[in-house]
Amino acid sequence: MSPLGKLLSDTRPAAPHAPWRRALAGDATWQAAIGELCTGHLALLGLWGERQAVHMALLDEAHSEIAVLTHECPSGTYPSVALHHAPAIRLERAIRDLFGLEPDGAPDRRPWLDHGTWPLSRPLGAHPRAEIGRQDYAFLAAEGEGLHQIPVGPVHAGIIEPGHFRFNVNGETVVRLEARLGYVHKGIEGLMAGADLARAALLAGRVSGDSTVAYSIAYARAVEAALSAAVPERAHWLRALCAELERIANHLGDIGAICNDASFALMQAHCSALREDVLRAAGACFGHRLMQGCVVPGGMATDIAPEGLALLRRLRAEVAARLPDLTELYDTTTSLQDRTVGTGILSPALARAFAAGGFVGRASGRAFDARRAVAYAPYDRLSFEVPVLDAGDVDARVLLRFREVEQSLSLIAQLLDGMPEGPSRAGLPAGEGPAEGMALVEGFRGDVLAWLRIGADGRIARCHLRDPSWFQWPLLEAAIEGNIVADFPLCNKSFNCSYSGHDL
Amino acid sequence: MIRLLARNLFGPPLTEQPPAADDAAGREIAAALQRASRRHLGHSLAIRHVDAGSCNGCELEIHALGNPYYDLERYGLRFVASPRHADLLLVTGPVTHNMAEALHRTYTAMPGPKWVVAAGTCALDGGCFAGSYAVLGGVSALLPVDLHVAGCPPAPLDLLRGLLAVMERPRKATIA
Numbered sequence: 282m283s284p285l286g287k288l289l290s291d292t293r294p295a296a297p298h299a300p301w302r303r304a305l306a307g308d309a310t311w312q313a314a315i316g317e318l319c320t321g322h323l324a325l326l327g328l329w330g331e332r333q334a335v336h337m338a339l340l341d342e343a344h345s346e347i348a349v350l351t352h353e354c355p356s357g358t359y360p361s362v363a364l365h366h367a368p369a370i371r372l373e374r375a376i377r378d379l380f381g382l383e384p385d386g387a388p389d390r391r392p393w394l395d396h397g398t399w400p401l402s403r404p405l406g407a408h409p410r411a412e413i414g415r416q417d418y419a420f421l422a423a424e425g426e427g428l429h430q431i432p433v434g435p436v437h438a439g440i441i442e443p444g445h446f447r448f449n450v451n452g453e454t455v456v457r458l459e460a461r462l463g464y465v466h467k468g469i470e471g472l473m474a475g476a477d478l479a480r481a482a483l484l485a486g487r488v489s490g491d492s493t494v495a496y497s498i499a500y501a502r503a504v505e506a507a508l509s510a511a512v513p514e515r516a517h518w519l520r521a522l523c524a525e526l527e528r529i530a531n532h533l534g535d536i537g538a539i540c541n542d543a544s545f546a547l548m549q550a551h552c553s554a555l556r557e558d559v560l561r562a563a564g565a566c567f568g569h570r571l572m573q574g575c576v577v578p579g580g581m582a583t584d585i586a587p588e589g590l591a592l593l594r595r596l597r598a599e600v601a602a603r604l605p606d607l608t609e610l611y612d613t614t615t616s617l618q619d620r621t622v623g624t625g626i627l628s629p630a631l632a633r634a635f636a637a638g639g640f641v642g643r644a645s646g647r648a649f650d651a652r653r654a655v656a657y658a659p660y661d662r663l664s665f666e667v668p669v670l671d672a673g674d675v676d677a678r679v680l681l682r683f684r685e686v687e688q689s690l691s692l693i694a695q696l697l698d699g700m701p702e703g704p705s706r707a708g709l710p711a712g713e714g715p716a717e718g719m720a721l722v723e724g725f726r727g728d729v730l731a732w733l734r735i736g737a738d739g740r741i742a743r744c745h746l747r748d749p750s751w752f753q754w755p756l757l758e759a760a761i762e763g764n765i766v767a768d769f770p771l772c773n774k775s776f777n778c779s780y781s782g783h784d785l
Numbered sequence: 786m787i788r789l790l791a792r793n794l795f796g797p798p799l800t801e802q803p804p805a806a807d808d809a810a811g812r813e814i815a816a817a818l819q820r821a822s823r824r825h826l827g828h829s830l831a832i833r834h835v836d837a838g839s840c841n842g843c844e845l846e847i848h849a850l851g852n853p854y855y856d857l858e859r860y861g862l863r864f865v866a867s868p869r870h871a872d873l874l875l876v877t878g879p880v881t882h883n884m885a886e887a888l889h890r891t892y893t894a895m896p897g898p899k900w901v902v903a904a905g906t907c908a909l910d911g912g913c914f915a916g917s918y919a920v921l922g923g924v925s926a927l928l929p930v931d932l933h934v935a936g937c938p939p940a941p942l943d944l945l946r947g948l949l950a951v952m953e954r955p956r957k958a959t960i961a
């Protein structure tokens with residue numbers, strides 16, 4: 282029996298939950314699950330709270346199985362996962378800040394999202410309290426002769442999202458980096474609770490603007506799973522078209538920006554122009570440059586513009602024609618390679634332990650891609666490769682993006698050729714009583730998890746959206762260790778974690 | 786690289802003309818922007834951007850201003866790293882409680898005269914995030930806003946238009 286099957290064998294199923302099981306776990310099963318996380322048989326997909334329960338999503342990569350374990354917390358506590366499995370640390374801190382649930386034995390009890398500025402603390406919990414105000418935040422220490430600290434942020438020197446980085450350095454070398462995030466926490470999960478399906482879709486599409494398509498698909502699929510709604514085939518294909526355009530646009534933007542951080546502006550100029558071509562085509566086809574609001578539960582908000590398929594064919598050809606030159610430019614510019622090769626190495630062991638998704642994981646040997654592992658429509662019908670490298674450095678993360686753009690171009694060709702006719706949206710069936718749904722969707726940055734419960738009134742009772750960045754941010758801290766401070770922007774950009782997606 | 790450079794050298798530029806023959810609006814914006822920023826500041830316009838809680842969609846479009854199609858810098862507009870060098874504060878996102886202090890400090894660090902442009906639906910009034918326990922509201926809940934650029938996110942050309950409009954307004958007498 283698979284490790285996940287064994288875990289679930291002596292559990293009670295919780296509420297109706299699709300497409301994977303959710304089971305109530307006692308202490309023993311919960312601990313057994315933590316044990317499997319430590320051995321690496323299972324990967325942590327997510328950990329989130331609600332008023333009186335904590336949910337843990339687990340992935341069995343070898344068998345492509347997924348399940349959710351729920352630990353009920355009538356007394357407000359649950360056994361800490363982070364005590365044994367570090368990737369859960371920040372998730373537990375976030376649960377504590379939002380719901381007031383205490384992880385028993387937690388290794389890190391500092392707040393995370395709560396900076397002491399909200400009117401309430403534990404705003405989503407059973408017992409919100411008046412905020413106690415801003416407290417000093419104790420950064421992790423580094424000791425040794427000649428060490429000094431460099432505080433950076435939350436406002437950075439470019440057009441980027443806010444977050445604080447605390448460097449402990451010895452001369453030029455980074456001894457320890459610790460990030461402090463939560464600055465752009467908007468309380469999205471609080472706004473979701475009680476929202477109707479349309480408003481929740483709007484919010485889901487604005488968790489991380491660069492991944493608006495991926496989030497919208499994840500949310501829509503979770504709603505559709507909960508309501509057992511059938512979605513027209515054409516909608517799946519159009520969604521994938523949007524998703525691949527989003528991936529290409531972001532990868533191009535990233536490649537350019539990474540090279541720019543190594544002072545190689547030529548690549549940035551080319552990539553940003555190509556990215557603009559993609560966004561303009563997306564705007565012409567779907568009515569919005571970033572394709573915000575295009576994917577809705579039940580299908581697509583609107584079908585593709587009549588001339589859209591032809592336009593995308595031209596765009597695809599254009600990008601495909603220009604990509605080899607850019608790849609070559611990257612490969613043959615030694616001054617650029619000098620900066621990227623061997624810089625910011627993330628070890629495959631760490632990538633695996635944190636179940637890092639996207640290019641961060643795949644550039645460090647973790648061959649996980651939700652399009653392949655979950656094989657949701659229409660990817661079960663398309664042929665594509667999941668490129669994997671194992672050097673784990675900035676160079677590998679750049680090269681992987683090039684490879685993924687090639688794959689996306691091939692997918693777009695298949696999508697354009699095989700685009701089914703018919704409607705692109707179907708009405709949603711009215712749910713009968715509470716229903717829960719879940720989805721895992723591959724965004725450009727990695728797998729986005731959506732979990733939700735629709736109440737008897739047809740509104741969202743609880744919705745949790747987990748950005749891939751949760752498992753990538755901590756790895757950036759490991760990757761930068763021993764590198765020089767000047768290489769941080771380069772490393773950071775090569776990870777390109779989302780602040781907003783993480784802070785929610 | 787030689788091939789790419791050669792092609793760039795001999796191929797047509799991507800940068801869209803303002804001076805583009807078919808884009809009267811764009812050309813007008815460019816010229817007026819230049820005039821206005823010179824009139825008010827006697828030099829080009831330095832912009833400091835702060836994300837006060839955005840979803841990062843607005844940032845993507847602000848970034849696009851730098852691509853060869855829009856090429857923001859040819860108008861004398863440029864993004865600067867320090868608020869001390871900035872004439873204009875471009876704010877995106879709803880202002881979260883967690884970002885309010887940093888935003889305010891950035892504004893205070895800017896020398897006068899200074900402008901504040903709030904970009905995007907969120908920056909107007911919190912947008913779809915208004916009413917959250919974690920959100921203070923739009924930018925004007927904290928800072929005097931000279932202009933709001935609508936859109937979710939505003940398209941690059943709308944951002945340019947917005948910057949122009951703020952430069953052309955009669956200047957407030959105060960030098961903060």
Ligand code: SF4
Pocket residue numbers: 487490838839840841842843877878879904905906907908912936937938939
């Ligand atoms: S206006 Fe739209 S794109 Fe901009 S931050 Fe708000 S939700 Fe994101």
